[in-house]
Amino acid sequence: MDDWLPASGRTRGRTAAADRTAAGAAWMCAVIVTLAFGWIAADLLWHGLSRLTPGFLFEMPQLSGRAGGLASIIVSTLAILAICLAAAVPIGLGAAILLAEYSRSDRRLGRFVRRSLDVLAGVPSIVFGLFGNAFFCVYLGMGFSLLAGGLTLACMVLPLLIRSLEQGLREVPDDWRNAAAALGMSKAATLRSILLPAALPGLVVGLVLGMGRALAETAALLFTSGYVMRMPGSVMDSGRALSIHIFDLSMNVPGGTGNAYGAAVVLLLMLLTVNLLALAIARRWQLTQPGPL
Amino acid sequence: MTPPLLPMRHAPSALLANGSEQHAIELRNLCVCYHGKRAFRDISLAVPRGEITALIGPSGCGKSSLLQCLNRLTDMIPGCHVEGDVRVEGLNIMDPAQDLLTLRRHVGMLFQRPNPFPLSIRRNIELPLREHGVIRKPELRARIEQVLDDVGLWDEVRDRLDSPALALSGGQQQRLCLARALALAPRVLLMDEPCSALDPLASAKIEELIVRLRGQYTVLIVTHNLGQARRIADHTGFFWTEDGIGRLVEFAPTHTLFNQPQDPRTRAYIRGERG
């Protein structure tokens, strides 16, 4: 071979060296990313896990959160999350169905919605906070409240939610849409009896992703649901979300670092649970998805 | 196989009102475009009622598109535009005011890939029946048994009507799809290569069923199997593409088309396929 394709030894040597250097660099990047992850995870778990006692979860915070637990914080967080989902899921599901199932008849509306959601997905969360304050708190007169915070988050998760719900619907094979249409079944019955049940796992994954995004959010809540640490009595009360609590403990409360670690680990565990749930559902779905024939 | 008499919420009379004497389907100058590009041009065709009509020709010449015009499944395809005159049992189905649910209830379709719903065998037939107004339990049960029996599936599945339809074999699934279509007592049955995803045995069973439909239904079947067209069809149409645009080259009684084709392209195609 060398006879008729004479590559000089030097060229080949240089190629091999470049190859090795590139491989080394790629490995290096991976090692840096892994180390960063390890460092963050180890630090948080090391300082935070020891604080995870039942008391920490179920006692009221005391001394600005330095002492005591997270009871009212967790309640506020879950309330905000519930409001967010209650508002975002119906609208999101409706929009996702329109985008996935009526792409022919409603092409222009679909294109408008899609483009608008693409922009919305990139809007910084602090801007959602400003908007939520101006619209929900001031214009609609909700004041600083769980309701205002939840609705602000609903606006924020809508793009992600719609995109993943639409994805879930699109995974349903067209065969069934054609079969239903050819049998003269109405769109409503097709959705209710065939498409939505078949897409359910995908829809749940979308829902879970939206939940994760909402749980992780802080900036949009700073001036919508507020800082108040008391146990909320109604959705019109202000309440402090877990993420805000972490921020406040670490920035504004001397000696709050310890409990901030605990709260951070609780938040991460909630997110992890939510993500594992999504993963498990997606896995299970792949296993039960019927192949062709 | 007796033609089932289905109580209808949408009266079929509208469809039967002024059909011509022998033709269930009449096409005049039918054109289909995808994104402005023509798939086929100016097809005119009259399909005799109660007979089996086969469409043959190479892939991509528009046979599936033509079938989908007849139950307006083309409405669901993005970028698809249909022009021309289509009459099914005398009714102008291209009329924008035509109710699609009624049309599709009268024009059944069998697809290339069996497509039972991810539901039980029973629900697969029950669901469309309920949609079209059959809601009484005993009637549903009787009708399900009858159509499953019509397609020779009753004895195979009578004990597991509530197990998933997707657990059936490919051939059984396709027969279930046929039963599901028959349950609505359509006037016309469209079949798009209904056997091409099946093994020879299952394929032969379906073929046998199609033959038994003759006389009660108007069957329009696309097939790549020339032998099948010869065996079962009363009339055969031959499609061909020129410059990427499909055309109906020849339409004749099956034995004429196969034994004395008028067009040299038909002759070449049939001979080529023979080996």
Place this chain on the structure above:
Amino acid sequence: MISPQRVDATLLAALRISAGLAGVLLLIIFFFMAAESWAGLRDIGPLRFVLDASWHPEPAAANGSFRITAMVAATLAATAGAVVLATPLAIGAALFLRFYAPPGLAGPFKRIVELLAGVPSVVYGFWGLVVLVPLLATLGGPGQSLLAGILILTLMILPTITLLAHAALVSVPPAYLQAAAALGMSRWTTIRSVALPAARGGLFTGIVLGTGRAAGETMAVLMVCGNIVQLPDSLLAPVRTLTANIALEMAYALGDHRAALFVSGLVLMLLVTGLVLAVARLDASSGRFRHG
């Protein structure tokens, strides 16, 4: 019984309303941001955001000074620094994931990147505050600094860019790579001259979206940058970004001060919108290219 046609029509109307609401939400947000900014733009005027002596806002425009240039500079510096650091790392990590990782390692590594992408920004900020900032303080200065912000932002956008770059690399048709391999090209030559060019659209999208995320990030920079309004003269100097400024002052801002904060929010929003639209245009044109 209602006819199925009627049910379908009602359903479609409901779906259109939902989709319409989702679609006009962006317009509503723009409208409210603009409306709240309006008083500020009118009373303060756009020039004073640049020409005033400093940032000492007051509820009445006449009493305060409203220069935001230092905060704009801080935002730009932090964003640029993070993008410059994160891009090569992320592309390296994506190449590792696609071409170099041994089969047993690719899965866990991808999971790690996904986990990093899911960590809330407040947690990054917290970690930066308690771990990174004291470390940087040993270099001199207070620790809370532009550099701290850059490092934390790097960590935050790294997984985003990595995942998008990886997706772009995965979608390079295997036939290209096989062709290169069949020609006896080395792995690095294949990557450099086949894979990276073919994936360049996706890589660019990842970088631009990472930029948007860095520019819009609030909590992490708020917690590690020190929040002093000044032009950064060194990497170790504390700075305040536009987003941090909003978060710090919204709670008590009134009148023109409040409006000025909305103006900075609007500026951010327009900036990020511009980036997203640029990416969309790029995607569309590269799509056209791909399909001939």
